Amino acid sequence: MSEMTNMSAFEIAESVNNQTVTATSVVEKSLALAEALNSKLNAFLAIDREGALRAAAKVDSIIASGGSPGRLAGVPIALKDNMCKVGLPTTCGSRILQGWIPPYDATVTKLLESEGAIIVGKTNLDEFAMGSSTENSAYGPTLNPVDLTRVPGGSSGGSASSVAAGIVPVALGSDTGGSIRQPASLCGVVGVKPTYGRVSRYGLVAFASSLDQIGPFSSSVMDSALTLEVIAGFDLKDSTSYDEQMGSLSAQKGLSVEGLRVGMVTEFVEGSDLEVVSALRDAANALTSLGADVVEISIPETKLGLSAYYLIAPAEASSNLARFDGVRFGLRVEGSNIEETNVLTRTKGFGAEVKRRIMLGTYALSSGYYDAYYAKAQQVRTLIKSGFERAYQQVDVLISPVSPTTAFKLGEKSLDPLAMYLSDVCTIPSNLAGHPAMSMPYALDSKGLPIGVQILAPALREDLMFRLAFALEGSSTGAPSLDDSIKEAINRG
Amino acid sequence: MSSRISPKEVAHVAMLARLSLTDEEAELYASQLSSVLDHASDIESLDIHDLEVTAHPLGLVNRTRSDSVVSGLSQAEALSQAPDEAQGMFSVPPVLGEPS
Amino acid sequence: MANAETDLKDLGVRGESDFLPDGWELVCGLEVHTELKTKTKLFCGCANVFGAQANTNVCPTCLGLPGSLPVLNERALEIAAMIGLALSAKVQASIFHRKNYFYPDMPKDFQISQYDIPLNADGYLILPSGKRIGIERAHVEEDTGKITHLGGASGRIHGAERALIDYNRSGVPLVEIVSRPDIASPEEAREYVSELRSTLVAIGASDGKMEEGSLRVDANVSVRPIGETPFRTRCEIKNLNSLRSLVRAITFEAHRQVAAYLAGEKVTQQTRHWDESAGRTVALRNKEEAEDYRYFPEPDLVPLRPSEEWIEGLRSQLGELPKERRARLVESLGLTDTNDQIETAISVELYPFARSALAAGLDPKITVARCANELASLAPLDESFEISWFVELLRMETNGEVSATQAKSILAEVAKNLISPKAAQERLGFSQLTDDQLTKTINEAILQNPKEWERFRTGEAQLQGFFVGKIMKATSGKADGKAVVRILLATAEQR
Ligand SMILES: [Mg+2]
Ligand SMILES: [Zn+2]
Secondary structure, eight states: OOHHHHSOHHHHHHHHHHTSSOHHHHHHHHHHHHHHHHHHHOOEEEEOHHHHHHHHHHHHHHHHTTOOOOTTTTOEEEEETTBOOTTSOOOTTOGGGTTOOOSSOOHHHHHHHHTTOEEEEEEOOSGGGOOSSSOOOTTOOOOBTTBTTBOOOSSSHHHHHHHHTTSOSEEEEEESSSTTHHHHHHHTSEEEEOOTTSBOOTTBOOSSTTTOEEEEEESSHHHHHHHHHHHBSOOTTOTTSOOSOOOOSGGGTTOOOTTOEEEEEHHHHHTSOHHHHHHHHHHHHHHHHTTOEEEEEOOGGGGGHHHHHHHHHHHHHHHHGGGOSSSSSSOOOOOSSHHHHHHHHHHHHSOHHHHHHHHHHHHHHSTTTTIIIIIHHHHHHHHHHHHHHHHHHHOSEEEEESSSSSOOBTTSSTTOHHHHHHTTTTTHHHHHHTOOEEEEEEEEOTTSOEEEEEEEOOTTOHHHHHHHHHHHHTTSOOSOOOOHHHHHHHHHO | OOOSSOHHHHHHHHHHTTOOOOHHHHHHHHHHHHHHHHHTHHHHTOOOTTSOOOSSTTOOOOOEEOSOOOOOBOHHHHHTTOSSEETTEEEESOOOSOOO | OOOTTOOHHHHTOOOOTTOSOTTEEEEEEEEEEEEOOOSBOSSSSSBOOSSOOTTOSBOTTTTTOTTOOOOEEHHHHHHHHHHHHHTTOEEOOBOOEEEEOOOTTSTTSEEEEOOSSOSEEEEEEEOTTSOEEEEEEEEEEEOOOEEEEESTTTSSSTTOSEEEEEOTTTTOEEEEEEEOSOBOSHHHHHHHHHHHHHHHHHTTSOOOOGGGTSEEEEEEEEEEETTOOSOOOOEEEEEEOSHHHHHHHHHHHHHHHHHHHHTTOOOOOEEEEEETTTTEEEEEEETTTTOOOOOEEOTTSOOBOOOHHHHHHHHTTOOOOHHHHHHHHHHHTTOSSOOHHHHHHTSTTTHHHHHHHHHTTOOHHHHHHIIIIIIHHHOSOOTTOOHHHHHHHHHHHHTTSSOHHHHHHHHHHHHHHTOOHHHHHHHTTOOOOOHHHHHHHHHHHHHHOHHHHHHHHTTOGGGHHHHHHHHHHHTTTOSOHHHHHHHHHHHHHHO
8 A cells, every 4th residue: 555545634734734745646646546446446426536636736836835725735535425516516326416516515615625625536325325335326336445245334335435445534424314423333434423513514415404414534533533623613504503613623632531431322232233342342441441430321212213313314305305306407307297307307316215215204294194203203302312411411421332233245234224224223313412423443343344433422522522532542453454356456556 | 014104105105205106116115114114103102292392403593694695606507507498597398287 | 047157247346345245245364475675585695686687696595406505584584573563463483394395486396484383473454444454474484486488378377388497586585474364355455455565665674566576465265154153165366466456356256156155056175366367266276186285394494582682673673654654644634534645645655754744843734735645746756855855845835935836836846856945946936926026916906906905805805815816817826825815914904
């Protein structure tokens, strides 16, 4: 593997600012890897060689003229393909948006670029972020670089896979029910879902508006801290974005966790595989040895999360996805009138999982069912919030498994939607409560597959969450070994 | 297998969502949606009607912007992704009925 | 047998309160949509203007592009609450909902509106007649784009070959004002809309232009035998874009329904369209059919919790409402009821003139008359027409510096050339005759008409007009009538 691609975002930005390397050389390397590996991983739906090199040259010229391009100078970054960047297609992994080029930038795109980051491409995802395996993409599944027979998790599988394979040090994903944390866990990288409202959703194609949140993937905890510091903040274009400043995350590195009260969530442990649970216990022991007080804690309300989520998310999605009607953008299958055109377009443009959720959500909102389903599920959110509140009176942070299993085989769960939905059981409650949570790669199972540990914190306490993550990083088994054919391709390139 | 939702109901829902389904698809979706709704019976049976709903996790209120004009898209930009256009407008096949 | 679709003419109706056959009454509620006078749209920064080139006031949000988000316009919210206050409604904590249905003029295929918890609830409007019409709610929502139907017969939806969509209007702020079914005649409906419109215009909420669609009315019409308590099936009539259409459509529809009942038919709940040229309402489609809006709270917007201070701040900006203006004029004229002159004088354009003149202590009768007649006939007045000019002119007239006739001519001159009344007076050569000049003219008139003078002098008061006429003629109308009378009487006394 080349030296440069081993560099963290933190190191790249430092080296570019110091003129030890040029942004162009870093980006060139990242593009070359992306191009070399994409035929195997299908992690990218678009690689923007021209635009990335142009942006890198601009960063280099700013440096040359004595300027300072920013905190992420020259850092190659991949965006999940549900975030807008002018000039690049945004497909959401769907046929219905094939070729759609947004005329505006997402707020995160602007923020990253304003700090000198280079967007190298757009990554694959489950169609409209609906899935837990990145198999539901109209453009084919993304594979897990650790084992090409396995899924990378989802829905941000392309971003997780591209970071795990070393193509980019940082990628952005979106997390509605675990779509950043679960693939991070399955690919062995760090993945962060910030507090709802911490990062602007403007320019993120909505799946479920009250749950969606953008966050980073990276190999190191520091890179996620750095990236989140750049993208977090109030945005006048997002009425639900939070206006209070986030404390420094990178400053949490090296801070002691002594005396920190850590709760291990019983309900999330119960349904998880033995190896996953044992990795979590190892992490707990490591924290204990660092001086933290680890206790088991029960939050029974979280058991209701899955049901609530699979009513709320589809309901909001059914409405958010109505606009894909063939009138203003994207696919149109023209019929003899507009009503028929809507039906033909949507029937052809959406995949099975998206249709399933649109119908589930339409049903949950329809007259006669609203109170029993949607309204009830929103009340359950209140229950889950109060469950967490109770827990946070006793402990400062929580830990749990991210996913009950390690990466599963392609096709293994695609015929049983409910089984697939169950892989989000540990991650969903944080979305419902709006709390931050992240996945830390911690151990490997007997097959060498990565196992993540989830760290959960109260709303707006990303600082505490990162302090624990930095502390755990020291005892983590580190990056998994990549699939042989990936290693080979990297060496050849 | 319970059938909380029938293929006929699935077809009605599909109509509301502007999707068309074959009979086989309606059958399949009916059984898949039924199993998800079965799972949701745990919350259906909760007696919590006095409980507040959480629509916004952080409880923000009164978010507004000032009434000042911000430049948007040009006509060409607006129409650049249109499947069909005419006379500066989005062109679609005829509309059958008035909105309700 | 009575045909339910009988033509309006055949029914021989004019729209008074007893317009229905004996024993039947109208039950009518109106939904009035008013576009708000803001600089920008409800949820984005695009300009809120009428008549721009198609799709030039659009952005990702009002085009409903994927990834876009709404942010509420502060001013739209303020105006909406002011409407509530003007209608004596409760301005309350509220949220936005999504109303889901597919239609190509609605870019997101849902409308952001308010549903079970509107911003304003439970108000009323007192009509000039004294009748109180309840207001159920006045809620905030966004407007749709505009569809042009191409081909086919007449630009109508039916038989068109293509539809073209302009989203300039998409997202324009609306307030929907829903009355209770308290309206009992087509005339009352007209009165209600017209009073509501004056109120909206008075508080600066709307420009009230029905012809530009900034005020749109839907009518819910049902009828029932007098004495029956439950409501019967109602029909909703759309496309009422003038007061005339409103009256005609309600009249037609009420008669149609009575005729149906009398013929033993049923009235089905439906949306009907007012066809102005045919003078009739026609069914659009049955309401039972697939209407399921799947309302749910808009997750991209946060709840509204108006504070007491905010509400009171807006209340202080309301200014005088039409009902208060009316009351002020009725009182200053010493009347008990309003009249046509008062109704004209309280209009948004004229009232500031009346108000200032009254405040300056000028004669209310002259003030209201000059506003309602002369000033009204000169409308629309140029923006630089100064209120102080009008006040000054009335003062000149009251002081007898100019005659009533001259005052009217001066007013026209002022409006035409936008000059002060003094300047206009000079330009018209209406420099007032001095008392000496008048006395000289009067003496000449006495010499020429000695018999008449003698009769006047000895008490025949009706001859005053004779002399005033002579003097006016001699001075080509330049004399001030009051001054003439004063000098005439003084002269008669002396001799
Ligand atoms: Mg409405
Ligand atoms: Zn706009």
